[in-house]
Each structure stands twice: as structure tokens, then as C-alpha cells.
Amino acid sequence: MGNxxxxxxxxxxxxxxxFSFDDESHENSFLSVNQYLIIQNGDGVLIDPGSEAIFEELxxxxxxxxxVDKIKFIFFSHQDPDVSGSIGQWAxxxxxxxxMSSLWVRFMSHYGFMDMDKVMALPDHGAKLKxxxxxxxxxxAHFLHSPGNFSLYDTRSRIIFSxxxxxxxxxxxxxKKAVVNFEEHTKALEGFHKRYMGSNxxxxxxxxxxxxxxxxxxxxQHGFIFEGxxxxxxxxxxxxxxxxxxxxxxxx
Amino acid sequence: xxxLKKLQDVAKDFTILYVEDNDSLRVNATRLFQKFFPTVYxxxxxxxxxxxxxxxxPPIVITDIKxxxxxxxxxxxxxxxxxPDTKIIIMSAFxxxxxxxxxxxxxxxRFIKKPVNxxxxxxxxxxAIIQINHERxxxxxxxxxxxxxxYQSSMVAMLNHTKPIIAxxxxxxxxxxxxxxxxxxxxxxxxxxxxxxxxxxxxDKDGNWINKIQADRSKIFNxxxxxxxxxxxxxxxxxxxxxxxxxYAILSFDDITELNLLQLFDxxxxxxxxxxxxxxxxxxxxxxxxxxxxNAKVSLYNYYKGISITNDAVIEQVNKDNVILKTSYVxxxxxxxxxxxxxxxxxxxSAIVCEKVLKIEFDKQSVILTKLKFAVTSxxxxxxxxxxxxxxxxxxxxxxxxxxxxxxxxxxxxxxAVKLHMSNMPAGFELGTEVTIDMVFTxxxxxxxxxxxxxxxxxxxxxxxxxxxxxxNIDSATKMNLVKYVSKRQMALIRExxxx
Numbered sequence: 001m002g003n004x005x006x007x008x009x010x011x012x013x014x015x016x017x018x019f020s021f022d023d024e025s026h027e028n029s030f031l032s033v034n035q036y037l038i039i040q041n042g043d044g045v046l047i048d049p050g051s052e053a054i055f056e057e058l059x060x061x062x063x064x065x066x067x068v069d070k071i072k073f074i075f076f077s078h079q080d081p082d083v084s085g086s087i088g089q090w091a092x093x094x095x096x097x098x099x100m101s102s103l104w105v106r107f108m109s110h111y112g113f114m115d116m117d118k119v120m121a122l123p124d125h126g127a128k129l130k131x132x133x134x135x136x137x138x139x140x141a142h143f144l145h146s147p148g149n150f151s152l153y154d155t156r157s158r159i160i161f162s163x164x165x166x167x168x169x170x171x172x173x174x175x176k177k178a179v180v181n182f183e184e185h186t187k188a189l190e191g192f193h194k195r196y197m198g199s200n201x202x203x204x205x206x207x208x209x210x211x212x213x214x215x216x217x218x219x220x221q222h223g224f225i226f227e228g229x230x231x232x233x234x235x236x237x238x239x240x241x242x243x244x245x246x247x248x249x250x251x252x
Numbered sequence: 253x254x255x256l257k258k259l260q261d262v263a264k265d266f267t268i269l270y271v272e273d274n275d276s277l278r279v280n281a282t283r284l285f286q287k288f289f290p291t292v293y294x295x296x297x298x299x300x301x302x303x304x305x306x307x308x309x310p311p312i313v314i315t316d317i318k319x320x321x322x323x324x325x326x327x328x329x330x331x332x333x334x335x336p337d338t339k340i341i342i343m344s345a346f347x348x349x350x351x352x353x354x355x356x357x358x359x360x361x362r363f364i365k366k367p368v369n370x371x372x373x374x375x376x377x378x379x380a381i382i383q384i385n386h387e388r389x390x391x392x393x394x395x396x397x398x399x400x401x402x403y404q405s406s407m408v409a410m411l412n413h414t415k416p417i418i419a420x421x422x423x424x425x426x427x428x429x430x431x432x433x434x435x436x437x438x439x440x441x442x443x444x445x446x447x448x449x450x451x452x453x454x455x456d457k458d459g460n461w462i463n464k465i466q467a468d469r470s471k472i473f474n475x476x477x478x479x480x481x482x483x484x485x486x487x488x489x490x491x492x493x494x495x496x497x498x499x500y501a502i503l504s505f506d507d508i509t510e511l512n513l514l515q516l517f518d519x520x521x522x523x524x525x526x527x528x529x530x531x532x533x534x535x536x537x538x539x540x541x542x543x544x545x546x547n548a549k550v551s552l553y554n555y556y557k558g559i560s561i562t563n564d565a566v567i568e569q570v571n572k573d574n575v576i577l578k579t580s581y582v583x584x585x586x587x588x589x590x591x592x593x594x595x596x597x598x599x600x601x602s603a604i605v606c607e608k609v610l611k612i613e614f615d616k617q618s619v620i621l622t623k624l625k626f627a628v629t630s631x632x633x634x635x636x637x638x639x640x641x642x643x644x645x646x647x648x649x650x651x652x653x654x655x656x657x658x659x660x661x662x663x664x665x666x667x668x669a670v671k672l673h674m675s676n677m678p679a680g681f682e683l684g685t686e687v688t689i690d691m692v693f694t695x696x697x698x699x700x701x702x703x704x705x706x707x708x709x710x711x712x713x714x715x716x717x718x719x720x721x722x723x724x725n726i727d728s729a730t731k732m733n734l735v736k737y738v739s740k741r742q743m744a745l746i747r748e749x750x751x752x
Contacts (some may be wrong), residue, residue, distance in 0.1 A: 059735055063728075069636075088746070089739035092637045093667060112743045114582070117551050117562035117596070120467070125498075127467075130459055 005061060006177050008036075008217065009157035013133065015039045016157045018177065018219065019061050021054040032170050033082060034221055036161055037062055038154055040132035044071040046096070047152060047161045048221050051085035052111075057106065058086075059093065071096045073120075073129070075138075077163030078146035079104040081111070083221065088112025099129075099138070103148030122150055137213075141165060143198030143208050143244070150204070158216040165206065166234060167192055168223030179224045182233040188223065190238070197243040207239040255371060256288075259378045263288040266381055267308060270294050271301030271315040271324065272343075284370065288377070304328075310338075311384050312377070314643050317344040317351055325354045332358055332624035337387060339380040343368055343494065354752050383453045383718025395651060407487075407505040409442075410494075414462045416442065416503070423505070428480050447476040451601055453489060465491045470564075472548040475505065485509045488599060490527050490546050506546065516626075517601040536604060536624060540570045543599050552579050553594040553603065554586040557640035558664050558750045559742060561586045565595070574610055574622035584612050585752060587619055594627060603627040639741050641693055650688040651678060662691060663719065667734055669709065676720040681720075683708050695740050702737065704730050 009016040019035040029105040035058055036047035044066045049058055074096045076084040087098060087113050102109075102121035108203055120129075128137040141149040144165050153159040168188035178183040179185045197203055210218075218234060226234045262646075269287045271276040273296055285292045293308050295301030299321040305313065313331060317324040328340045339361040344351065355363050358703070362376045401408050407423035409416040416423075421434055427442065429435035439445070443461035446454040453473035454462050465473060475487045488507040494500040509644040513535050518740045543550060544567040552565045553715035587593050587609055595604040606621035613619075641662050649672065658675035665671070670689060684707060706722035726734065 055739060056732065056736055059733060079626070088743055092639075092739045092742040095636065109746075112746045112748075114566070114746060115560040115562050117553070117560075130463070221407050 002185075008159060008219065012154075013040060013158045016154065016159055016219075017065060019058060020177070021050060021057050022222060028161075032168075032223055034223075036219060036220065037065060038106075038136075038157070039066050040134070042066065042070055042155070044073075044133060045131060045136065046071050046074045046090070047091060048077050048083045048163060049074060049086050049169070050083065051081050052089060053085075055086040055089040059089075059166050068094055070089075072216070073131075073136075073210075074098050075136075075150075075152055075161075075233040077151065077221065078149045079107055080164075083163070085111055087184070091115055091118060101146075101148030101150060102150045110143065124148075126150060133153070137246065139207075139209050139213075140208075143202045144206055145196040145198065151210075153213055153215070156158070158214050160213070160215050160218045162218050164192075164196065164219045164221055165238070166218050166220035166223070166226060167179075167196075168220070177224060179226050179234075181232045183229050185224065186237060189232070192222075193238070193241055194247060197241070199245040200240075200242050201244065203241055204239045207235045210235060255378065259288050259374045259381075262378060262381045262385070263624050266292060266312065266384075267293065267310040268289040269301060269305055269308070269310045271296075271298065271304075271313070271319070271327065273316060273319040281488045288374075289358075298324060298327035302327050302330055305338075306334065309335060312380055313338055313340045314343060315340065317342060317346055322372070325351065325358065328355075328360055329358050337384075339384060341375075341376060341380070354403045358552070367439055372440055404504070406507065409503045411491075411501045411503055413499050426477075426479060434552050445477045447478070447484075449474070449476050449514075449517055451598075453458075454477055454530060455599075465489070468491055469501070470549040472543065473598050475512070480728075481556045484514070486511075486514045487512065488542050488546060490548065499600045505709045508542055511535070513539060533625065536626060537570055537572075537575075539600060540567055540575055540604075543567055543597055546568055548597065548599065550577070550595050552577065552583050552587070553596055554583065554592070556586050557745050558638045559745050559749065560637065561749075562596075568618060573624075574620055575606070575624065576618055576620050578617050579619060581614065581617070584617070584619060587621075587748070588612055589749075589752060593621055595621075595624075601626065608706065612683070624740060626638040636668050637738065637742065638664040638666040638669075638671070639738060639745060640664050641691075641741065642744070644694060647672065648690040649674075650690070651685065661727065665691075665734075665738070667724075667731070667738060669721055669723050670706065671719060674720060677711060677720070679714055681711065686725075687722060689724075693729075693737050695737055700733055700737055702734055 004020040006018045007015065008018050017037045021035065022033055031199055033050060037050050039240060041134050046062065059068060065089055072093050076098065078101065087108055090096065090111050097120050098118050099120045099122060102123060105116065105119050105121050124142065126140050129136045137153040137155065138224040139153055140149045141151045141163065149163060151163060151165065168185065169192050170188050174219065215231050218231055266289055268285055270282060270285055270292055270585050271752040274280065278294065282292055282294050291464040293304045293310060295304050297319040301315060302322060315327060320535060324342060331338055331340060340363055341364055342355055342363045344506045345366040352363065354659055361380055364373060364376060365464050401418060404420055407426055408420045409423055410609040416432060416435060420437055424431065427435050429437055433480050435739065447463055450453050451474060453464060455461055469491055473489045477485055479485065485507055486509045487507055490504050491501050494502060511531050516535050539593055549564050551565060554561045561582060563580040563583035565577040565583065567575060568578050591609050592604050595606065602606035604624050605627045607623035609621050610620040645662055647660050647662050649660060656678065663671040663673045687706050687708065688704050689704055693700045693702065705725040707725060708720060709723045710721040712719045
């Protein structure tokens, strides 16, 4: 699989890197799974590092940018195994603090994580954390799809690391990382969001929160990133989407 | 329940003043009001009504507008001046704009047009009483809150976001402020007075004090300040959220200067003292009592074959030479296995080691720990996870070209170092000596070889036990193998622990 990485932002002080390691077999193709790393002045923040299956590759890939013991924080947008499954491995190999919703802390022992003092548990309304000269904001994204879910807004790069929000079911494609034709891309967004996201009310609340920030890019955990006007297109699309409990008749 | 019955229920503790110059109307309406209110004061004109109000101060006034001597609007104006919360209801056949404007200006409660519908009137009276009750409760609550604040011997403030909005007298006196406005004006950041001290809370390069306490409201902090007499004071600071009130919290400073604990927090005061005196032990128990009094959480630290197992705990009781804590089942299990634990809290100068377990009660989720002393090393200081390997591992040590021939096994291994147990220490084996270590572990039932250069970092000889710690000088390919081993071994140990 190799090291599939892409620099999303670099101003000489602050750098955001996207990795794509595929760890799930999806029908006949591999599902594209993204992991992210923010670096400032030699300190790192790892975002949604994924499952145990990709731990060694990601460890190796991260090491090419930063010594792993310089990772200060590891953020898990939610509790799914493709997001948090490797927490035990990262706990064994770094001295980082682990940031996640307070809902999921006690469940982490199932992934082999016992050192609860290393956890910074997020309250439902989120939090702001100083990182180097800048700040990281943990924005509530509950029930989109997990009941305890957060997006991470990096104030320096103005990127929202959105977890499963904006995720697209696509085969991995090493060459392509960003959405080019939004209309075309909605075909890959629709099925996942209609079934996995809680409701239009919840999507709208997240869109409203995101619009309060200056966002240059939305970087989901699966599929392609949204840049420039595609950020606007995506927020408009999500704000209008009928999903989850809006489609109750299809579920029961 | 009918509206009239509802009014009857709520009006039984209220008095009312009714002012009307029309005799027959006054008699009929008074009879109606007396069905609801135990006392109805009745005035025949504005001047009479004002006199009755001054004498009896009823919370509700119903009045006509056009009356001799003093009209209803003028009377209402004077009553509102005396008692602004009085609910004044105008009943009049005149609904000219001028009267309405005046009524609004004065802040009258309602305007009811004659002829009066009894249903409408009873609704208005019912709503007025409900509002009065609500306002009284609010005032009572505020007064009680003020009393609670001022009865505290501790300094107490209520915060909205980060700004104090109420402070008790003790806090205002300490900050030399007359009231809350002066406090905020003189001290825009009350934490700017917190002085730097090891392990204490103060503004430093890592951030503002308020951000640190907001990160975890269940913790308590040590704070040091100089009072207005120039004396150093030592406080325990606690911040507690107000339930169902977002962004509001209560900040309290418990002055513990008299316990003389400050010197405990001086650098090395506890960590350099492996054999503490009775004074230090007494101070240790005092601190545990302070933590218990503040209902603050502590953490219990333990290791199972190198895996750090940390859980929250609450101090239930502090006795002469032991402490009772409530904690999780997982922590109870590891305490049972290891027969020791460490108590960690922001309020302590260093972790407290509990070297003996008196009792574990699984049904009560409690543990009784004794033989307490401050830890020489910090519980959190282990940068890397140090794991005990499986018994079947093998290790070979080469010092220069010579193979070590004694008995040898790995006590624990991390990504940075390995600790070897040796049956003897070779002569001239100096710190800084470069060695080659060849270790064979088992991962997924297959052998995994770690062959690396290392430097002797520390050695220990006691009671014929020889231990040596080597810092690994590892290449990147071997490092990845070690990462693989450490992460897999951790999972195996967790499975083993869960199976205990």
C-alpha cells in the first residue's frame, strides 16, 4: 500500500498532512480511509488514526514527518474501530494525550486501552485547546453519525477535520484526493449520509456551527476533501439533506 | 379546575386594595373580591386609596381612573414610587389613548375595560398572583444565595464564563474591593495574583489558570497569594459547575495556610525524601483530608506487568494511618494482584504510594490502603510503556566481542530501553559501555528478533540481585519490529489481565 500522503497546508510553521491507508474491504473494492497529522514547531496532533490493521504503516508514515514521541495529542472523532481501533497501540508507543467524547472513554478498554489518565474527555458542547501559537476547536457533531461525535477545526489552516461527515464510499484512488465535480460527487455521498446521519435537524445544527468559522477545507475520514467553493456546495447540500429519522418509513 | 377556583386557591394568602368612587359598583365588586381574598381594603377615591396603601401595603391594587381628589393614574404613580413591584390593575370605561399611554409610562400591570367580565378579571388576578409568587421566590433565592455566600469562611465567587459576577465579602476584602464592579475593574484577571510555585496553579506559558481549571472541573488546585497585610496564604481552589446553568460556575478558595503544607511543595521536598518523618506523614494525611472535604476526584495508578492502569477514585474516609477509597472494579483487580497502588491528584506535591492493602471490598467498590508515603518518582513520569515480556523469550548480551555467560532475562522493555536481570555483574562493566543485545520474542506464534546496539545507562546491585538498564541505539527497521512487538505484547497482557 505504501505511504500515500498529501500536504494539505504548509505555511512554513504549521503543516497539515493527509494519509490514506485502506483497512476495510468494501464489496469489490477497498474503502478509502484518511488519517491526518497536524505539525507545528515539531509537535504533532494525529487525527482519527484508524484501526489496528494499519497501525504499523501509519506509524512508519508519521515517523517520516515527525518523531512519534513528539505527538502531543491524538484525536478520535468517534468510537468506531476504523477511527479508534489502534488506541492501544498508540498508547503503548507514544506519550500523547488522547482526546475523545466523554461518552466513549470507558469503552476504550475494549481496544486494549487502560490508561484513563491519558484521556482528555470532551464535554458535549466541545472545547478549545491551545496548540503552539494557535488553537484547535472541537466542534459538536453528535449523531453524525455517532451519538458522541466531534469535528476538529484547526484555526491556523482553517481546515475542518470532519470525521464521517462528508465521507464518500469510493474505491481508493492514489492520484485523486479532492472533489472536482461536486454534483457528480453527491452520488458517492448520498447513500452513506442518508443512512448513517441522524436527521436533517442535526445536519443543519452542524452546518450552522461550521458556518460560524472561516473554513477553507473540509477533510473527512473517508473519500475526498472539499476545497474552496466545494466547501459551500457541501454545506448547502448537507443542510438540505433528509436523512436518518427523516426517512423513518424506510427503516421500520 | 375552573379559573375562579384556581384564583380562590392561590389568593388565600394575599390582600388587595380596591379603589372606586361609584358606590353601587364598589359594593358589588367588593363582595366579589371577598370571595377570593381574605382581606380587601376599599377606598372611595384616589386620596383614600393612597392612604390605605401606605398603611397596609397590599401587593395588588385595582382602581378606577376618574375619581375625585386624586385620580387613579396619579394614585398609581405614587404607589409605584413607594413600592415598584405592586401589581396595579386599572378598571375603567375610559380607554382614551392618553390614559393608555400614561398607564404604560407608569408601568401598570393591566388595563381592563368596564363593564368588566368576571372571567377576564379573575384571569388577570390569577396571573398577577402567580407573578408575585415567582418574584418573591426569586428574591428569596437571591437573598439566600447572598447569605450562603457571605456565611462562607472561604472566598467564594460565582463566575459567568471567566468573569466573577457575585463575590462574597471575604473575597472582596482579600482583593480590597468594595463591590463586584470594583473587583472586576481593579482585577480583570483575579488569577494574576496567583504566585508561581511547584505544582501550583498560576498563569504561565502553557496558558491561563482559568483554562486549566476548566479542562477538568473535578480537580482541585493549590494556589498561593499574598494578602493585603503582605502575608503569604495557601489556598485550595475548586471550581464547580452550576447544574443546568451553562457557563456558570462557583469558584471557592479554601485557606489552608494554618496546615503549614506549603514547604511540602518546594522542589524535591517529597521526592528526595524516601524515608519521611512523622511531620511529613501527618501533612500527607492532612492533604488527603483537604481533598476529601472538597469532594475532589483523585486517580489511582497501577501497573500490571508494565501496563499502566489508571482509574478515577474518590476518598471516602481518611483514618489515622489508612485511607478508604471508592474506585472501579478494574483498579480493584489490579490492586489485588499488585498489592499496592498510587494516589495522584493535582492537590498533592507528588503521588502517594500505598505499599499495603488492608482490604478490598468488591461489592462496595472500596479499597483500604495503608503504609502511605510520598513517591520518590512521579507516577506520570514514565514516558514510554515498559512491558514485561513473555516467559519464553531469550536474550543474549555481547560486551565487546565477549558473550555474557551468566543467567539473563529481560525484566521489561520499552521502545527506548531494556532492563536486564543478570546473575552477576561483569567486572569493569562501566556506565556508557556499548553492548549488543540480541532478543527473540514471540509475536503471533512466530519468533521476532530484535538485534540492536545499546548503551549501559544504569546498574543496580542489591541483595545479590543485579539489574542493568540499557538505552537502545536502534535502527529504523528494528524500531518498527520493536513497535510491533510492544503493541502486540500490550494487547496480550491486557487479555491476560482481563482473564485474571
